[in-house]
Every structure is written in C-alpha cells, then in structure tokens.
Amino acid sequence: MGGGPSSSSGSTSTSSEGIPSECYKQAREEFDSRYLTPATFQIAYRDFQIIRPLGRGAFGSVKEVKYIRDPIPDYLQRTNSTDLTITSTRVALKIINKTSAHKMKQEEHVVNEKRILQALNFPFIIRFYFSFKDNANLYIGLELIEGGELFRHLRDSERFDEKKAKFYASQIILALEYLHLLGIVYRDLKPENLLIDRYGYIKMCDFGFAKKIDRGKAYTLCGTPEFLAPEIILGRGYNMGVDYWALGVLIFEMNAGYSPFWDADQQKIYHKIINAKFRPRSSFTDHLTDVVRGLLQKDLTKRLGMMFNGVNDIKKHPWFRDIDWLHIFLKKLRAPWIPDIRINNFPDAEDEEPARSSVNLHEKEFSDF
Numbered sequence: 335m336g337g338g339p340s341s342s343s344g345s346t347s348t349s350s351e352g353i354p355s356e357c358y359k360q361a362r363e364e365f366d367s368r369y370l371t372p373a374t375f376q377i378a379y380r381d382f383q384i385i386r387p388l389g390r391g392a393f394g395s396v397k398e399v400k401y402i403r404d405p406i407p408d409y410l411q412r413t414n415s416t417d418l419t420i421t422s423t424r425v426a427l428k429i430i431n432k433t434s435a436h437k438m439k440q441e442e443h444v445v446n447e448k449r450i451l452q453a454l455n456f457p458f459i460i461r462f463y464f465s466f467k468d469n470a471n472l473y474i475g476l477e478l479i480e481g482g483e484l485f486r487h488l489r490d491s492e493r494f495d496e497k498k499a500k501f502y503a504s505q506i507i508l509a510l511e512y513l514h515l516l517g518i519v520y521r522d523l524k525p526e527n528l529l530i531d532r533y534g535y536i537k538m539c540d541f542g543f544a545k546k547i548d549r550g551k552a553y554t555l556c557g558t559p560e561f562l563a564p565e566i567i568l569g570r571g572y573n574m575g576v577d578y579w580a581l582g583v584l585i586f587e588m589n590a591g592y593s594p595f596w597d598a599d600q601q602k603i604y605h606k607i608i609n610a611k612f613r614p615r616s617s618f619t620d621h622l623t624d625v626v627r628g629l630l631q632k633d634l635t636k637r638l639g640m641m642f643n644g645v646n647d648i649k650k651h652p653w654f655r656d657i658d659w660l661h662i663f664l665k666k667l668r669a670p671w672i673p674d675i676r677i678n679n680f681p682d683a684e685d686e687e688p689a690r691s692s693v694n695l696h697e698k699e700f701s702d703f
C-alpha cells in the first residue's frame with residue numbers, strides 16, 4: 335500500500351486511524367488490475383539449481399533454488415526503497431503436485447492461491463515473482479525468507495513477552511487490514527505460515543486458503559482446527575471475521591506458549607471453540623486479556639475488528655497503545671529478535687523429488703493456473 339498508515343496523532347485528508355484514503359484507493363486499484371489480468375511467465379524447472387529444502391506443503395514441497403540462466407528476467411529484479419536494483423536469483427519455489435491437489439479436490443484453492451498472490455503488494459506479505467506449470471506440477475516462485483517460521487522461534491522461546499508478541503501481532507493486523515480491504519479472507523493464520531525475514535519482521539506466506547469474497551460469505555470448512563472460528567465449525571457461512579478470531583488464538587498462543595483451545599481430541603477442540611471456552615494465563619496483563627477476549631468473541635457483531643470502526647478498534651485498543659503504526663509499516667523499529675541467517679533456519683524440512691509425468695496431467699482443471 336502506497337503511503338501507509340500515519341501515527342495516531344492524525345494527519346490531513348485521512349479516512350480512519352490516520353491512513354490517507356488515497357492509499358486505500360491506490361492499493362485496491364493496483365490489486366484489481368493485476369487480479370483481472372494475471373501475468374504469465376516463460377520459465378521452467380530446468381532453469382534452476384536446487385539448493386535446499388525449506389518446507390513441506392500439503393501437496394508438495396518448498397525449496398530454495400537458484401536461477402542459472404542468462405540474462406536474468408526482469409521479474410527477478412526489483413527496486414528497493416532507496417532506488418537500488420536488487421536481483422534475486424535465489425528464490426523459494428513452491429511445488430504443488432497436480433495429482434495430489436486433484437485428489438484432495440483443491441484445484442480451485444490452488445488456482446486462487448496463485449491468482450491472489452501475484453496481485454498482492456504489501457511489506458508483511460510474501461512477494462510473488464513468477465509461476466509456471468509442467469506435466470506433473472504447478473510452481474510458484476517466491477521471495478526467499480531466511481529467518482524461518484515464527485512457529486519454530488516460538489517453540490524455541492517457549493513463549494514471547496508481551497512486547498515481542500505485540501510487535502509481531504501489529505504487522506499481522508496491518509496485513510489483515512490490507513487483505514480485507516481487497517475483499518480477501520486469509521483463512522490460515524497460524525505460526526507455521528508466518529515467516530521471519532532477515533530484519534526480524536513478519537512475512538505472511540501460504541495463500542492456499544485465501545479467497546476473494548468481497549462482501550459475500552464463504553462456507554467451506556478449511557483451515558487448521560485450533561484456529562477455526564466458531565462460525566466456520568457451525569457451517570452457516572462466514573466472512574473476514576474468521577481472521578480476527580484466528581488473530582485472537584495467535585495472540586494468546588504467542589503470549590502463553592500454548593493454544594487456547596488445545597486438546598488431543600479434535601471434537602473436544604471444536605466443543606471448546608463453539609463455547610469460546612478458554613482461560614487466560616495468570617501472567618497476562620489486563621489489557622492483553624481484554625484484547626484476546628475481544629477477538630475470541632463468538633458473537634460476530636461484538637468481535638473486535640467486526641464492529642462499526644472495523645480494524646481501528648483493534649489498533650486503538652489499550653494493549654496496542656505504545657505501537658506507532660506508521661513506524662511498524664515503514665519497518666523503522668529495530669525488531670526484538672534478528673535471526674541468524676548464516677545458519678539453516680529450516681532444519682526440519684525434508685528433501686523430496688518433484689513428481690514427473692510424460693503426459694500432461696489434469697490440464698483442464700488447472701488451466702487457469
């Protein structure tokens with residue numbers, strides 16, 4: 335988004351919480367035009383050297399790869415904030431096995447993932463470079479994020495102090511605000527899908543469940559059990575509110591070190607969620623407990639983020655009082671933790687050979703990819 339939010343002191347010609355309305359308009363226009371006419375790319379798997387595995391996806395894998403041809407295409411080059419051209423020959427390649435995605439009836443989700451990702455542009459969302467397909471697989475080339483998953487950092491730290499949890503939460507809130515502005519519901523907020531970049535800031539990845547619903551509703555039961563909002567489980571249709579519920583689960587988990595509705599039995603998880611039954615940790619400050627309660631609110635008309643003032647009710651909540659939203663947006667603050675990127679921060683990822691096929695599999699189902 336162009337200029338981004340301004341500090342709570344306010345500025346002229348702003349719509350809400352200090353964000354110039356021009357920024358909203360511009361972000362939406364840019365997204366809409368890219369979403370309507372997705373770009374295509376002349377590139378193939380053999381143009382890359384495989385460096386290391388990064389992760390395992392539901393229908394394939396993610397690998398660090400290096401582009402080895404000359405000349406380097408312009409979509410691997412970008413200009414940074416100080417007008418320097420950066421060429422990224424090392425990228426993260428998400429490989430999706432067409433047969434697996436087809437078996438799980440995920441064709442539409444995978445097509446959505448690419449169409450949405452290629453149109454987004456936001457500091458806390460993974461950057462898309464290119465996509466292509468071959469007989470067996472679909473491929474998405476993404477900005478390589480070296481710091482590992484928030485999941486791993488949280489597990490290693492057991493839990494975060496409130497200041498650190500708030501630093502991460504604030505970036506996720508800005509990312510959700512941007513997505514919701516575009517009419518997109520994210521549906522898979524969890525620490526595994528949040529990466530930490532070399533500066534210690536968040537990059538949201540995995541748009542496998544993201545969907546453009548605008549003012550409508552979605553009905554599909556998808557996401558991760560502990561993060562599902564009650565209205566998803568109840569199957570009566572849902573909207574952007576599910577992302578704010580998941581944000582409540584995430585803020586709880588970052589501060590407590592465990593999930594609010596955790597149970598070994600999935601049915602019991604659902605039971606606890608439907609009854610919004612959770613107990614804040616005794617160490618939580620009152621403001622933290624209050625923001626979590628506001629987000630984990632069963633009644634959508636009372637859930638933080640879903641009332642008249644929208645996301646501004648979250649941004650202005652006392653727990654976020656010391657957050658300067660513009661400084662966060664512009665990445666002006668030093669992050670509470672900077673990952674060591676000389677080491678492999680994806681040690682649990684397993685290597686996996688991509689599938690091959692001599693015939694073009696499921697060509698029709700994936701024609702829009």
Ligand SMILES: Nc1ncnc2c1ncn2[C@@H]1O[C@H](COP(=O)(O)OP(=O)(O)O)[C@@H](O)[C@H]1O
Nearest residue numbers: 388389391392396426476477478479526540542
């Ligand atoms: N751009 C990236 N840079 C570094 N690691 C990544 C990147 N994208 C994904 N990963 C790693 O791969 C894992 C799986 O990718 P993801 O998109 O979440 O796949 P899935 O939809 O199957 O969950 C992520 O949790 C992360 O650890």
Ligand SMILES: [Mg+2]
Nearest residue numbers: 526527539540
């Ligand atoms: Mg994922």
